[in-house]
Amino acid sequence: MSEQLEPLKKSEISVNDIAYTQMETGESVGLLGHLKGFWVPFSKIFKKTLTVEYPEVKAPTAERFHGRHQLNRHPDGLEKCIGCELCAWACPADAIYVEGADNTPENQMSPGERYGKVYQINYLRCVFCGLCIEACPTRALTMTNEYELADDSREKLIFEKEDLLGPLRQGMLMPPHPMYPDMDESNYYKGDVKQSHPSQDVK
Amino acid sequence: MTTAELIAADSGTTILIKALLVFVFCVVLTLMSVWGERRLVGRMQERPGPNRVGPFGLIQALADGVKLALKEDLIPAAADKIVFVLAPIISATTCFMSFAVIPITGQVSLFGKTTAMQLTDLPVGVLYVLAIASVGVYGIVLAGWSSGSTYPLLGGLRSSAQVISYEVAMGLSLVAVFIYAGSMSTSDIVAAQSTWWYGVVLFPSFAIFAISMVGETNRAPFDLAEAEGELVGGFHTEYSSLKFALFFLAEYVNIIAVSALATTLFLGGYHAPPGLGFTEAWLGGWFTGIWFFSKVLVFFFVFVWLRGTLPRLRYDQFMQFGWKILIPVSILWILVVATLRTLSLEGAPRIVVVGFASFVVLLVMAANIGFDNAKKKKLASLEVETSEPSFAVPSIPMNVSNINVSQSSKGGDHV
Numbered sequence: 001m002s003e004q005l006e007p008l009k010k011s012e013i014s015v016n017d018i019a020y021t022q023m024e025t026g027e028s029v030g031l032l033g034h035l036k037g038f039w040v041p042f043s044k045i046f047k048k049t050l051t052v053e054y055p056e057v058k059a060p061t062a063e064r065f066h067g068r069h070q071l072n073r074h075p076d077g078l079e080k081c082i083g084c085e086l087c088a089w090a091c092p093a094d095a096i097y098v099e100g101a102d103n104t105p106e107n108q109m110s111p112g113e114r115y116g117k118v119y120q121i122n123y124l125r126c127v128f129c130g131l132c133i134e135a136c137p138t139r140a141l142t143m144t145n146e147y148e149l150a151d152d153s154r155e156k157l158i159f160e161k162e163d164l165l166g167p168l169r170q171g172m173l174m175p176p177h178p179m180y181p182d183m184d185e186s187n188y189y190k191g192d193v194k195q196s197h198p199s200q201d202v203k
Numbered sequence: 204m205t206t207a208e209l210i211a212a213d214s215g216t217t218i219l220i221k222a223l224l225v226f227v228f229c230v231v232l233t234l235m236s237v238w239g240e241r242r243l244v245g246r247m248q249e250r251p252g253p254n255r256v257g258p259f260g261l262i263q264a265l266a267d268g269v270k271l272a273l274k275e276d277l278i279p280a281a282a283d284k285i286v287f288v289l290a291p292i293i294s295a296t297t298c299f300m301s302f303a304v305i306p307i308t309g310q311v312s313l314f315g316k317t318t319a320m321q322l323t324d325l326p327v328g329v330l331y332v333l334a335i336a337s338v339g340v341y342g343i344v345l346a347g348w349s350s351g352s353t354y355p356l357l358g359g360l361r362s363s364a365q366v367i368s369y370e371v372a373m374g375l376s377l378v379a380v381f382i383y384a385g386s387m388s389t390s391d392i393v394a395a396q397s398t399w400w401y402g403v404v405l406f407p408s409f410a411i412f413a414i415s416m417v418g419e420t421n422r423a424p425f426d427l428a429e430a431e432g433e434l435v436g437g438f439h440t441e442y443s444s445l446k447f448a449l450f451f452l453a454e455y456v457n458i459i460a461v462s463a464l465a466t467t468l469f470l471g472g473y474h475a476p477p478g479l480g481f482t483e484a485w486l487g488g489w490f491t492g493i494w495f496f497s498k499v500l501v502f503f504f505v506f507v508w509l510r511g512t513l514p515r516l517r518y519d520q521f522m523q524f525g526w527k528i529l530i531p532v533s534i535l536w537i538l539v540v541a542t543l544r545t546l547s548l549e550g551a552p553r554i555v556v557v558g559f560a561s562f563v564v565l566l567v568m569a570a571n572i573g574f575d576n577a578k579k580k581k582l583a584s585l586e587v588e589t590s591e592p593s594f595a596v597p598s599i600p601m602n603v604s605n606i607n608v609s610q611s612s613k614g615g616d617h618v
Contacts, residue, residue, distance in 0.1 A: 038508065040512075044248070045247060049251045050250065051249075051250045
């Protein structure tokens, strides 16, 4: 039985073994059939158009559309990025450049030892594949639905860290500031930090 | 007082004003029809069409015109310069000239003078229109030839062959109108249609005219001269700026002109549709112009509708249709019409006329059945051939799909 699964050799198939399908020539459609063809575009005149009038009307994208990236923050305002460069390594288009640096008590940008000092995404190279998002261990890097990324120079299309960072929300403080009292970075990742503590406000 | 006498009494200033009005009518109608066509075709294709320049995109055509005028005017090095410049001028002027004999309104008063909106009334008005249309072909042929480039040359040749072929059918379709109206003057033909439109009485002529006027104006589905996929832009490939704009203008004025001619010859010209005759006195006679205008717009809509519906014909199919169907059918139809007209003019008894007409109808039906049978026989003979191919066919490399399906459905225990 199994040898029947092998492809047959050319010589084993003769012309007569091949089933021929008769193409349907179709009956003559008649005058009414032709008029039907004219009716289709005519009836379309009175129907709604499919066009989205883009600059005025922006149709929402798909929920998980791959748009511009965003660097997220912890609920107290510290950055989630730890400068590990995994996103840069994952990037197939070599669009991401990261330089990490050490956190110091005077300059605490993220919980833990390291933070991303330089963070650049080159949108001339980015293919929006999302591999960087999968690579990010702290969920610092995610994608927004923003798609209007055209510009007129190469420099403007290299987004710096401050272009990518998410906004400060309710209860967030602008880093650098100390970590939440009596918490270490694992508490941050477990979600124990809900908002900033008054003692964190150094200014 | 006939229209011809009315027009003959015009003073010089009246003629000038009328010429200006006709010119403005053509240009404004062209601008509006470019917009209207794009909007309509857009709606037919489920998109809105131009809607950004002005309210509803109304001045889109004007913006396009300004854009064309501001573009660089190129003359290719290989072009014959004088003819290259002359060609668009020929195209644009001839299309306006045919409007001179089209009666746009009935008797009206223009600045206190009684006249009719028709520039001049020639005894051979319709022949004049046909002649002018033929001269217009020179614009296209010369444009193709003088460009010094291959595609324009091919486009120009195609276009001339096409227009000349369809002019024969067009001319023949008009013969029946001449026989019935007893005149070639446009105003006489309109006057002769006061009871019955020729589009109804001479319906086959009307159908042939309507088809050939699409061929005559190089419009879809007969726009072979500008088949983008084969000839780039056809005869105007090398043209840019205002010269291109002139060709563009000529195309649309031509559409309006043939629509106006069809209205005049077959749809009763400026007369109101049957039953609405009382409207012709409204606005001091100017309302007839509105009837004329709306009939022209109906034709224009059909042009757009055709473009939105039908794909372009292949060149040989197109030529076969013109020479093997349209022209023989027109000639036979003329024979029938001429016989019927002669019978009724000679005062033959009604029974003879009716007998002849029914004989013709029977003949057409018999021929139709004969054609159908021949077609069926041909199809049947084709079916016999397909069951056993005599030609070489490529062998199929694998034959696994059927076996796989049947075994996996049993449970796949063959592994």
